[in-house]
Amino acid sequence: MRAAEAAGRWRGELGRGALAVSVGLAGQLSALGLLATSAWLLTRASLRPPILTLSVAIAAVRFFALARGLGRYGERLAGHDAALRVLARLRVWVYRHLEPLVPGGLGGVREGDVLARVVGDVDAVLDLLVGVLVPSVTGVVSATLAVALAGFVLPEAAPVVAGGLVLGGVLVSVGTLVAGRRVAGTLGAARAEVTARVVETLAGAPDLLAFGALDRVARSLSDTEARNAQALRGQALVRGGGFAGWALAAGGTLVGVIALGLGAVRSPGGGAGLSGVDFGVLVFTTLAAFDALAPLPDAMARAGADLGSAARLRALAGLEPPVHPPADPLPLPKGPLGVELDAVTVRYPGRRSPALQGVSLVLPPGRRLAVVGPSGAGKSTLALVLLRFVEPEAGRLVVGGIDAARLDPEAVRQQVAYAPQDPHVFQGSLAANLRLARPEASDEELVAVLVSLGLGPWFERLPTGLASELGERGVRVSGGERQRLGIARALLARRPLVVLDEPTAHLDHQTEEVVRTTVLEATRGASLVWITHQLAGLDAFDEVIALEDGRRSSDSQVQGLAGTLRASRH
Numbered sequence: 042m043r044a045a046e047a048a049g050r051w052r053g054e055l056g057r058g059a060l061a062v063s064v065g066l067a068g069q070l071s072a073l074g075l076l077a078t079s080a081w082l083l084t085r086a087s088l089r090p091p092i093l094t095l096s097v098a099i100a101a102v103r104f105f106a107l108a109r110g111l112g113r114y115g116e117r118l119a120g121h122d123a124a125l126r127v128l129a130r131l132r133v134w135v136y137r138h139l140e141p142l143v144p145g146g147l148g149g150v151r152e153g154d155v156l157a158r159v160v161g162d163v164d165a166v167l168d169l170l171v172g173v174l175v176p177s178v179t180g181v182v183s184a185t186l187a188v189a190l191a192g193f194v195l196p197e198a199a200p201v202v203a204g205g206l207v208l209g210g211v212l213v214s215v216g217t218l219v220a221g222r223r224v225a226g227t228l229g230a231a232r233a234e235v236t237a238r239v240v241e242t243l244a245g246a247p248d249l250l251a252f253g254a255l256d257r258v259a260r261s262l263s264d265t266e267a268r269n270a271q272a273l274r275g276q277a278l279v280r281g282g283g284f285a286g287w288a289l290a291a292g293g294t295l296v297g298v299i300a301l302g303l304g305a306v307r308s309p310g311g312g313a314g315l316s317g318v319d320f321g322v323l324v325f326t327t328l329a330a331f332d333a334l335a336p337l338p339d340a341m342a343r344a345g346a347d348l349g350s351a352a353r354l355r356a357l358a359g360l361e362p363p364v365h366p367p368a369d370p371l372p373l374p375k376g377p378l379g380v381e382l383d384a385v386t387v388r389y390p391g392r393r394s395p396a397l398q399g400v401s402l403v404l405p406p407g408r409r410l411a412v413v414g415p416s417g418a419g420k421s422t423l424a425l426v427l428l429r430f431v432e433p434e435a436g437r438l439v440v441g442g443i444d445a446a447r448l449d450p451e452a453v454r455q456q457v458a459y460a461p462q463d464p465h466v467f468q469g470s471l472a473a474n475l476r477l478a479r480p481e482a483s484d485e486e487l488v489a490v491l492v493s494l495g496l497g498p499w500f501e502r503l504p505t506g507l508a509s510e511l512g513e514r515g516v517r518v519s520g521g522e523r524q525r526l527g528i529a530r531a532l533l534a535r536r537p538l539v540v541l542d543e544p545t546a547h548l549d550h551q552t553e554e555v556v557r558t559t560v561l562e563a564t565r566g567a568s569l570v571w572i573t574h575q576l577a578g579l580d581a582f583d584e585v586i587a588l589e590d591g592r593r594s595s596d597s598q599v600q601g602l603a604g605t606l607r608a609s610r611h
């Protein structure tokens with residue numbers, strides 16, 4: 042049933058793949074026909090017969106030459122068309138598997154490694170289709186036909202050609218596949234390591250430069266690169282070995298066939314005698330058979346690496362997302378949403394102590410809550426629980442009176458406007474960056490929210506206002522500006538629960554006050570969770586809770602903790 046469903050979903054691609062194989066086969070058979078008819082034509086022409094007796098063969102040579110070219114071109118066209126469609130779907134498939142992992146840190150896979158998988162491994166799977174599967178099918182079919190043709194010309198030659206093909210085509214291919222698989226593991230790991238290190242080095246270049254550590258990192262990068270080069274040499278050896286095996290088998294078989302053929306030609310008269318023309322056809326047919334299988338050893342050496350890539354992609358898809366949607370989610374109730382944490386404990390994978398331990402809190406609709414606590418106390422983890430980015434190990438999150446485990450996590454997220462500690466500025470215009478939160482927001486609304494967050498003077502200085510490009514190739518944005526762009530998105534989203542993680546960490550006192558007042562005003566009617574280290578202005582909130590070592594401090598301790606935080610600030 043599942044196979045039938047999959048076949049239905051991939052019908053277009055399967056059809057194109059079948060077309061590629063058929064056209065490729067037509068090309069290969071034309072190549073075989075071309076060699077056989079050329080051989081016949083050459084040997085026959087050497088006997089100087091009347092030209093008219095050659096005209097059909099001349100036309101056939103022209104036809105096969107044209108058909109071979111067209112067949113090969115068609116195979117590439119249809120094969121790549123099918124493969125590029127598969128590629129696009131495969132990248133989306135990989136991305137869909139990555140998406141739920143992101144908040145939990147990609148399941149421990151490094152960013153550069155993920156990049157290598159999304160780009161390199163997906164391309165390798167494409168090679169498996171275009172460079173391995175199609176030539177293997179067309180090669181095996183046309184080589185079999187070549188054997189049949191050789192057997193038709195001289196029956197004793199058929200087992201020799203078949204044996205040579207099995208040796209040079211099949212056994213050598215199996216050998217290169219096995220050896221290729223072995224080096225593929227090292228190669229894939231080395232390549233992923235190089236990409237991961239380059240990504241990390243580029244991201245951390247300012248720190249590395251500042252501490253004069255760039256040389257050391259560059260040296261270790263070149264060690265990694267050396268391991269990569271060694272693995273590449275291993276792969277080249279396998280490919281070269283495969284080609285040598287094929288060439289030896291082809292040469293040996295050709296010598297055997299020539300010897301057999303010469304013996305048959307020399308035999309005196311009778312039905313068993315081979316004419317010179319047949320002998321030529323036999324030799325060229327043998328060449329054609331090996332020509333058809335020529336791409337196989339190299340393709341199989343690559344297949345080893347390609348299968349490794351496919352396995353890495355499967356492993357990525359097999360990573361468990363931190364939060365699973367329920368099989369039959371309940372709908373979220375309409376109207377204002379209350380949120381509750383009931384003795385929630387969260388432990389990150391590989392961590393012994395929990396990041397949150399038995400934390401309870403009640404957030405009725407419209408409540409303004411400030412969460413304070415020292416670094417590492419679990420404040421950001423609390424925000425991730427509210428966003429359904431992490432699953433509590435014990436306890437539960439209740440949204441609108443329903444256990445969140447019974448709700449679609451995406452539906453819960455739709456209710457939350459979130460500004461992380463370090464919001465990302467995407468490559469694109471300022472307007473596009475803000476409209477991520479609400480695509481239909483008008484230009485006036487975008488400008489108003491920027492001004493309300495104290496970004497008016499910054500906006501005035503931009504070269505082309507809302508159309509100004511931000512990100513790597515555009516206007517550079519400072520830490521405080523980026524943070525306020527994140528808050529602007531959260532305000533524009535107009536959702537019933539607003540969660541802001543350290544919204545004023547990069548801001549001076551005066552701007553901090555402007556931002557706090559704006560947020561409190563703009564989110565009136567919504568519930569607000571304001572996570573902070575800073576204690577100024579907390580009296581504007583309905584409730585202040587403190588976290589320490591993942592636990593919620595008792596209300597009497599909150600005052601004490603406030604004193605500690607205040608002292609640590611001065």
Ligand SMILES: Nc1ncnc2c1ncn2[C@@H]1O[C@H](COP(=O)(O)OP(=O)(O)OP(=O)(O)O)[C@@H](O)[C@H]1O
Binds near residue numbers: 390414416
């Ligand atoms: N993805 C993660 N994997 C493993 N441990 C994590 C992860 N994220 C956070 N932690 C750990 O969980 C604990 C709580 O982290 P959290 O980010 O929630 O603290 P915080 O109070 O927000 O700190 P800060 O004020 O410095 O941002 C810390 O010990 C942290 O190292």
